[in-house]
Amino acid sequence: MNVTSVLAPIVVFAYNRPLHLQKTIESLAKNYLARQSEVFIYIDGAKNQEDEIKINEVKSYIQNYIKNQINEIDFKKINIITREKNWGLANSVIAGVSEVINIYKKIIVLEDDMISTPDFLNYMNDALNFYENENKIFSISGYTFPIDIPIDYIENVFITQRTSSWGWATWENRWKKADWQMTDYPYFIKNNTQKKQLSSIGEDLVLMLKKQHQGFVDSWAIRWIYTHFKQNAFCLYPIDSKIKNIGTDNTGAHTPNTQKFEVDLVEKPYQFVKNIEENQIIKKNMSNFFKPNFLKKIKYFFKYGHF
Secondary structure (H helix, E strand, C coil): CHHHHHHEEEEEEECCHHHHHHHHHHHHHHCHHHHHCCEEEEECCCCHHHHHHHHHHHHHHHHHHHHCCCCCCCCCEEEEECCCCCHHHHHHHHHHHHHHHHHHHHEEECCCCCCEEECCHHHHHHHHCCCCCCCCEEEEEECCCCCCCCHHHHHEEECCCCCCCCCCCCCCECCCCCCCCCCCHHHCCCCCHHHEEEEECCCCCCHHHHHHCCCCCCHHHHHHHHHHHHEEEEEEEEECCCCCEEECCCCCCCCCCCCCCCCCCCCCCCCCCCCCCCCCHHHHHHHHCCCCHHHHHHHHHHHHCCC
């Protein structure tokens, strides 16, 4: 069987949030293409005894869900991959995506706090097929940040070099371009022109890279954004978000309790554009959405030597 001609597999990364995962899976099961899709669920190992209790609840939920599929099939197949030790989100995502994408050549990725529209899988698979040979598109996002879109922008998709990690997809030949060790970082951090160019995508990104390099954070996502930047590549977004993050409630390791990323989920038709170009107003609005305020800049300067 030619795996490149079938639907992209769905990979879900889970940890210690059984209720969030249940909402994610139940939402995904309502997708029109769910029954034709294969799902891989990666469950990370526990950091401590308290987390282990919750992780066991996650495992029990998934095992019971699979048993119930005997009577009513929601997905083509569900695979469970459990880690004996705690890998952390970054290592888990990099390894898990690499394992699956090496076989299937394309992939759709979710974390355990994503609610999707019923046509989310349609949009992701159609975009993967449509842009497979358009090499400047490195990834597809199902989530769209609540930024202003120019009223004269007529398309219902757009591109930026800033990626989203909330319901996304990519292809093997793009994923393999990532340098997870950031071997050229010493050159980049001394190059004011490159730093200025990256800051035009988001003023927070140079600091995030610096924190990653110095070990203050362990983020696969900032390294994936950096890959897009270095390759002069883009992420495709829908104008109307097909993903809602329900993890902005202090339960996630990397997302604070905030309403900043709230979006409405409304299923709407979509149409893709060949040779799509970046809209400079959208780029600016995306950058401004992540712009730190003055007090944060002062704090970051004294703590990290930036801003």
